[in-house]
Amino acid sequence: MIFTIGYEKATLEDFIETLKMGGIKGLMDVRELPASRRKGFSKNALREALANAGIQYSHVKQLGDPKAGRIAARSGDMKLFRQIFEAHMSLPESVSALDRAAKEVTASPTALMCYERNPRDCHRSIVADRLSELCSLSVRHLGVIKDAGRQGRSADVRKAA
Numbered sequence: 421m422i423f424t425i426g427y428e429k430a431t432l433e434d435f436i437e438t439l440k441m442g443g444i445k446g447l448m449d450v451r452e453l454p455a456s457r458r459k460g461f462s463k464n465a466l467r468e469a470l471a472n473a474g475i476q477y478s479h480v481k482q483l484g485d486p487k488a489g490r491i492a493a494r495s496g497d498m499k500l501f502r503q504i505f506e507a508h509m510s511l512p513e514s515v516s517a518l519d520r521a522a523k524e525v526t527a528s529p530t531a532l533m534c535y536e537r538n539p540r541d542c543h544r545s546i547v548a549d550r551l552s553e554l555c556s557l558s559v560r561h562l563g564v565i566k567d568a569g570r571q572g573r574s575a576d577v578r579k580a581a
Contacts, residue, residue: 422551422559423531424544430537430564432460436473437568439531444562446476446530448521450544452484456535478524482517485534485543493541505543509550518547522554531562 423444427435439447447470454463467477485493489504508514524530532551536542539561548559 421529422525422548422555422557423529423562424539424542424548424559425531425533425562425564426535426537426539426542426544427456427458427461427533427564428535428537430458432458432466432469433570434566434568435461435564436469436475438562438564439470439475440473441565441568442531442562443529444475444531445528446478446524448483448524448530448532449477449479449534450483450532450547451479451534452481452486452490454479454481476528480517480521482511482513483521483532483547489543493543498541501543502546505546509546518550518554521547522551525551525557526555537563 423442425435425439449463449466454466456462460466460469463479470477485505486508489501489508492498492501492504509518532544532548534542534544539545545561551557552559
């Protein structure tokens with residue numbers, strides 16, 4: 421199984437607890453630029469918080485959405501966004517990064533992470549679909565459960581949107 425998750429509107433505590441509840445052992449950050457205005461979601465802070473929770477962090481810049489794709493998506497031109505990202509994924513460097521990512525997702529339960537809560541609006545779904553084809557694994561999108569960090573394991577990860 422390949423998992424994906426977005427952190428939009430999430431707290432770091434709820435994000436990490438949702439990962440733990442889903443049995444995730446590795447988080448693959450597929451943002452081109454792993455910086456965030458949301459507290460705890462920039463690369464170094466996130467890596468440290470995940471390590472404290474027993475979750476391995478990796479960043480695969482080449483599987484991130486290039487700036488032109490992000491601009492198209494922000495403006496609502498999803499057709500252009502998909503064209504840009506599909507062209508990016510056909511680059512030799514992206515194909516190589518996808519092969520390396522396939523090894524990681526088959527080694528242990530791993531979630532691909534980006535910002536958008538809705539996976540349909542995010543390039544991570546395209547990456548997950550490509551990995552699914554390479555690895556013959558299905559894809560499951562996780563939604564961060566509000567207050568999961570306070571509720572602990574009593575919350576049900578399957579109820580996430």
